[in-house]
Amino acid sequence: MKNNESLQALVDALKCLPGVGPKSALRLAYYLLQRDRKGAKHLSDTIADALERLGxxxxxxxxxxxxxxxxxxxxxxxxxxxxxxxxxxxxxxxxxxxxxxxxxxxxxxxxxxxxxxxxxxxxxxxxxxxxxxxxxxxxxxxxxxxxxxxxxxxxxxxxxxxxxxxxxxxxxxxxxxxxxxxxxxxxxxxxxxxxxxx
Ligand SMILES: [Zn+2]
The missing domain is CATH 3.40.1360.10 (Dna Topoisomerase Vi A Subunit; Chain: A, domain 2)
Known part of the structure; x- marks a missing residue:
């Protein structure tokens, strides 16, 4: 699983959302990667943008x-x-x-x-x-x-x-x-x- 470190990192990151435990985080990570990669990119870009611009x-x-x-x-x-x-x-x-x-x-x-x-x-x-x-x-x-x-x-x-x-x-x-x-x-x-x- 060594080359899947980024997948594990994504699952761990998703656990910061309220109400999202390890199982939900895993499901969300797989959904984003296999069903909606475009949506995932948009999500990550808009989060980065909001963090950058909002004070x-x-x-x-x-x-x-x-x-x-x-x-x-x-x-x-x-x-x-x-x-x-x-x-x-x-x-x-x-x-x-x-x-x-x-x-x-x-x-x-x-x-x-x-x-x-x-x-x-x-x-x-x-x-x-x-x-x-x-x-x-x-x-x-x-x-x-x-x-x-x-x-x-x-x-x-x-x-x-x-x-x-x-x-x-x-x-x-x-x-x-x-x-x-x-x-x-x-x-x-x-x-x-x-x-x-x-
Ligand atoms: Zn004010």
Missing amino acids: HCNLCNNFSEEPICSICKTASRDVETLCIVEMPTDLLMLEQTHSYKGLYFVLMGRLSPLDGIGPNDIHLSKLIKRIKESDIKEIILATNYTNEGNATAQYIKELLRDIPIKMSRIARGLPMGGELEYVDSGTLAQSLVDRKSI
Whole structure:
């Protein structure tokens, strides 16, 4: 099998996808190589291109090809409201509700001591700088309703205690233990409308 090292490398690489174990990875690798080599080439090229061109917005951390993303640049958005989310997928889900017109800040994670993720790993100094240098008057904490998400929201609330700003947490229209990424947009829209001061 020595000359099939590249096949094994492909199988190992595919295992980085969520929900793909060794068996699925092997099936995917064989599918790409024997049934859709053109699609495989296109996939590898577009992944390389996305990795090359996509960085993070200097203001909100969302994915962006420019230093400032299109949401932060849109003049019609409400610049007095900042919604804090864990990941770019959460931002995307909130945008799809079409019920929020403010700005965002993406933490790129959540506090999780067991995984070694502490306050320094979720861009909190950048968040404070953003708040102090802007016209933001209200913050919506839209971290997930998981233990880590709740702890992160609580931590941010304490951190910003001395800054005169209105703070709210998205309402519990979301299922317990639920993640924003997997919630339907109606439920998510309602949780934004029903947000409460904390
Ligand atoms: Zn941005």
